[in-house]
Amino acid sequence: MISRATLPLHQSAGPSLLFSDYHTHPQGHRLQPYTQALLQPWADSARELGLRDIAFTDHDRYYAGVNFDEIDRLREKNPNLKIRAGIELDNDPIHSAAGRKWIEQHWNRLDFVLGSVHFLNRADQMFDSVPAGAEQFEGRDIDAIYTDYFRRIREMAATGLVDCLAHLDLVKIHGHRPNAEIAAIVGETLDFVGSQDLAVELSTAGWRKPINELYPADRIIELALEKQIPFTTASDAHSHVQLGDNFPRLARKMSILKIREVCVFEKHKRNVRVVWAI
Ligand SMILES: [Zn+2]
Ligand SMILES: [Zn+2]
Numbered sequence: 001m002i003s004r005a006t007l008p009l010h011q012s013a014g015p016s017l018l019f020s021d022y023h024t025h026p027q028g029h030r031l032q033p034y035t036q037a038l039l040q041p042w043a044d045s046a047r048e049l050g051l052r053d054i055a056f057t058d059h060d061r062y063y064a065g066v067n068f069d070e071i072d073r074l075r076e077k078n079p080n081l082k083i084r085a086g087i088e089l090d091n092d093p094i095h096s097a098a099g100r101k102w103i104e105q106h107w108n109r110l111d112f113v114l115g116s117v118h119f120l121n122r123a124d125q126m127f128d129s130v131p132a133g134a135e136q137f138e139g140r141d142i143d144a145i146y147t148d149y150f151r152r153i154r155e156m157a158a159t160g161l162v163d164c165l166a167h168l169d170l171v172k173i174h175g176h177r178p179n180a181e182i183a184a185i186v187g188e189t190l191d192f193v194g195s196q197d198l199a200v201e202l203s204t205a206g207w208r209k210p211i212n213e214l215y216p217a218d219r220i221i222e223l224a225l226e227k228q229i230p231f232t233t234a235s236d237a238h239s240h241v242q243l244g245d246n247f248p249r250l251a252r253k254m255s256i257l258k259i260r261e262v263c264v265f266e267k268h269k270r271n272v273r274v275v276w277a278i
Helices: 036-049 060-065 068-077 096-109 132-137 142-157 182-195 204-208 218-226 247-256
Strands: 053-059 082-089 112-115 199-203 231-234 261-266 269-274
Touching: 036 053, 036 068, 053 060, 053 112, 060 082, 060 096, 068 082, 082 096, 082 261, 112 142, 142 182, 182 218, 199 204, 199 247, 204 247
Parallel strands: 053 082, 082 112, 199 231, 231 261
Antiparallel strands: 261 269
């Protein structure tokens, strides 16, 4: 039940109070080298939405398109917007070894690294591709898939190369639910995330997918809150028109779950920002 008392009045429509989007893909789904023509529309969209802090986090397999000098030029042209240089590292069995190496080489120019699990047992297909990836779940033990997925998340968290975990319960994307309590499945992973001092994102992308649910689920957010794991806010936009997607709805959800702070990153250093004081 939404309590009016805890809901900022201007959260009902229009721009939200949320000011940061830490999961964006300027290159979309193919290699597109960074230019001002590619990046400026993202800064323009941010301004229109009232966002003050955004991170570019293209997939690591497109690292060759990331150009730190172009990001610096964009920063100079948009002094009122914090623009973070980032990347989304995943567990691609074919490409992510090169991605890891690139991250190590460019660690000091990167502000922020997202860690993701997009691959289960197939090297040639992301399990989260819609609808094709759903085949990977057919006839399988869903609890075993969940257990395997979260083991891979812990492996990603253990690399020492990530600041935050993306779409933490992406494994639910096609609507498959485990029989076991989610707390029993995810507990060890949240403990490990906490011990590594990593953040977790609140991603509105799940509302665009068959599952139609925030990543992660409310119960996981509650467990993360108990363990004092910090959050970023994220859209996983693959086009500048998706930037800040569903942020008013996310702000309402955060109000209900009593999340009043989000974190931002500069050269991997985490800072906490208060979204609203109640
Ligand atoms: Zn992802
Ligand atoms: Zn992404």
